[in-house]
Amino acid sequence: MSDAPESPRIFLCSSLAGSFAKLDVNLLRKQFGVRWLTTGDLLGMILSLFQIGVEIIRSDLVVLWYGELHAAFGAMFSRALGRPTLLILAGFETSSLPDYAYGSQRSLLRKTIVALAVTASTLVVVPSTFMANQARKLYQKADVRIVPLAVEERIFHPGGAKPKTGVLTIVSGGRDLRIKGLDLVIETARNLPNVPFTVVGLGPDSMRRLSQTVPHNLRAVPRVPHETVADYCRAAAVILQPSRDESFGLAVAEGMATGCVPVTSAAGGLPEVVGAEGLVVAQPDSKKLAEAVERAISDRDNFHPTRRAREAFSEDRRARAVAQLMHELTRNAR
Secondary structure (H helix, E strand, C coil), X not given: CCCCCCCCEEEEEXXXXXXXXXXXXXXXXXXXXXXXXXXCCHHHXXXXXXXXXXXXXXXXXXXXXXXXXXXXXXXXXXXXXXCCEEEECCCHHHCCEXXXXXXXXXXXXXXXXXXXXXXXXXXXEECCHHHHHHHHHHCCCCCEEECCCCCCCCCCCCCCCXXXXXXXXXXXXXXXXXXXXXXXXXXXXXXCCCCCEEEEXXXXXXXXXXXXXXXXXXXXXXXXXXXXXXXXXXXXXXXXECCCCCCCCHHHHHHHHCCCEEEEECCCCHHHHHCCCCEEECCCCHHHHHHHHHHHHHCHHHCCHHHHHHHHCCHHHHHHHHXXXXXXXXXXXX
C-alpha cells in the first residue's frame, strides 16, 4: 500500500459559470478531483443551499468564487465542519461607488454577506495588490493572498497576417457602463475621427441607447462568445480601458496577449496589469486619452504587451499558485 497522501477532494461553488471560475476549474482538475456547482441568481443560491451543504460534507477542501450568499453560507458551514475554505473575490465585493450603483460595500446587506464569507474563510484570494489593500483594510483579520488572473492562452494569442488597426474597448453589458469609462471612450473617438473604434460586449439596452449618440468612427458590438472577442483583439492595435473602478482588468490582459498596446486609466489594479508595456493615464479625460491612443499607435513597436501577458498572466503561473494554496490548506488541516 502506498504511503503517498491522496489527492484532496475539492468542491468549487460559484454563482456564475463565467470565464474566471471555468478556467480555475479546468486548471484545478489537472491536479485534483473537483466537483463544480453553479447556483445562478439569488433564488438559485437559496435553492442550492442544501446541495452546497451536502457537497461540503463530501469534500476535503472548499473553493468559493465570488463573495455572495452561496459563499457566506458555504464558508460558515465549512468552518463549522472544520473544512478549510478558499474564497476568491472578483472586485465588486470590496468596492463602493454609489454614483454608479456599483459595489457590495454600498449596501448593508451585501457588505454583511461579504463580511461573513471573508471572515469564515481560511484564505482569501484576490487578483491584485490594489484589491488586497482594500480587503485588508475592510477585514483586518483575513488571510489575504494575491494571485493574478490568467489569460486563456488557447483563445487569446497573436495571429493573423492582417495588420492590427484601430482601438478596442471590451465591456460587460449588465452594469452602468460608466464604470468602464464608456462615456470617455465615446468622447475619445470623437477626438480621433480618423481612427476606428470598436466597443464589444454591450447589452441590448446599451446598444439601443448608443445607436443615436456614437460618432461615425465607433462601432458598437453586442455580447459575443469569448472566441469572437479574441478575434476582435487580434484585429485591434490598442485596447482602451479608462475604467473608474477595476480590481484587475482581465480584458486588458487578454488584449495584451494578442498584441494590443494597452491604454488605461490608473484605476484599481490596471497599472499592475499594464506594467511598462502600455500607457496609464492618471485622471483621464478624452483629450489625454486621445493623445495616449495616438502615441500607442505610433510607438507600438516600442511596447511588448504579448510578452508581459505570457510572463505575468499565464495559466501555468495561476495553476501553480492556486495548487500551492490547496496543498497549504491540506497540510494545515491535518
